[in-house]
Ligand SMILES: Nc1ncnc2c1ncn2[C@@H]1O[C@H](COP(=O)(O)OP(=O)(O)OP(=O)(O)O)[C@@H](O)[C@H]1O
């Protein structure tokens with residue numbers, strides 16, 4: 282069984298962000314209107330007990346029928362993810378990364394093996410698991426505010442509370458002032474932030490991100506990566522990110538899951554035993570990145 286054995290280190294490095302300081306940060310950033318300029322916290326490692334495993338994937342296999350033929354897409358996937366852990370997944374195009382994320386989200390119940398999240402077998406979607414797709418999937422005829430509000434449609438959250446939460450979430454992703462804008466009136470990076478806000482508004486405990494920054498320019502991408510780290514820390518999110526960008530995977534992840542193709546399998550799991558925030562110029566960072574890249578040359 283592939284298991285993520287970096288957890289002790291990762292939990293030790295993950296800074297503690299209490300509710301008050303998070304709220305302060307949120308208020309301060311809302312005032313500043315630019316969340317990504319907040320420093321990412323860093324703290325000296327201290328020994329902590331490992332957090333509980335919240336997601337356990339055992340021997341998962343998935344087949345599609347394509348042109349009348351069985352296509353084995355995933356095979357023998359074993360993965361354990363602990364609460365608050367950030368797992369990056371990299372792998373060649375078509376190796377089954379999105380398929381795996383969809384299974385974890387509960388968007389596709391047709392698989393073999395077991396996916397257990399918080400003690401429950403995953404066969405359908407649940408509000409505790411949020412997903413952000415590669416393309417933002419915003420409705421062009423709805424404003425930023427309305428697109429995010431839509432997330433509440435399957436809930437019984439009272440109307441008054443919805444508005445307040447949307448306002449707060451818009452602040453968190455640094456989009457205050459753009460509530461009434463339509464998707465065509467904001468940039469690609471801003472649209473992605475709306476999609477992230479829409480996923481976060483229901484306060485998921487598990488956030489699944491499928492190449493959320495792939496379509497963005499390099500600078501916006503760097504900014505959103507920092508914002509994501511901040512949100513992950515602030516909300517204590519367990520996060521699984523699929524990316525093609527190995528540097529992004531190492532920058533964000535506590536570990537990098539390397540997948541191989543035909544059928545999609547986990548080749549290895551590379552721990553990122555570095556203090557937060559991860560520094561790209563750091564020699565050890567570079568070494569880990571080079572190590573992962575070796576799988577693709
Ligand atoms: N609905 C479907 N029906 C049939 N085959 C599918 C379906 N969805 C995906 N596949 C096949 O499953 C394989 C894995 O697809 P998947 O989208 O999971 O790959 P991926 O690793 O996310 O690739 P990329 O990096 O390009 O996004 C591909 O061969 C694809 O053709």
Ligand SMILES: [Mg+2]
Pocket residue numbers: 378379380491
């Ligand atoms: Mg994909």
